[in-house]
Amino acid sequence: MSNLNKLDFTALKVFGSNYLKWVQDVKLHLTAKNLHPAIEDESDNPVGEAEKDTAMIFIRRHIHDALQTEYLVEEDPQAPWVALANHFDNQNNIFLPEARHDWQHLRFQDFKYVNEYNSDVCRI
Structure with a gap:
């Protein structure tokens, strides 16, 4: 019974703070299960009702409860x-310019220890 609630990856948080990672995970899993056409806007590749239902169940299981209700x-x-x-x-528009700025202005000599530098690189 405990396997029924086990998720394949982290569910989408209500405020979408993990949206970019969640989108990639969902796309990969739906592609692996041959369900990716269910979320694409392609009229030349018809999708059956069973595939649509399976994809919908998968998406609902991997979003926050408040979003499920919505x-x-x-x-x-x-x-x-x-x-x-x-x-x-819109998270790419918000976070990407700041991350590029931080990356371009990152200098090894600004850090006292290598661990601090590595930590800052991982943060970016």
Whole structure:
């Protein structure tokens, strides 16, 4: 019974702080299960109802409970996928410029210890 609640990876947090990692994990898992067309906008590759339902169950299991409630009435997995992207996909615009700035201005000589430098590199 305990395996029923076991997740394949970390669920999407309610404020989307782990959205970028979550998107990559979902894409990889759906591609591995041949369910990726269920979330894509391709009319030339029809997807059956069973595949859509399986993809929707997978997405619902891997989002926060508050988000599950928000997308409770959705039956097509593409609808919450697009809605979550519209809501959280701006993180590249927010974090990427700051990370690039930090990376360009990172100097080894500014640190007293190698461990401090390594820690800062991992933070970026």
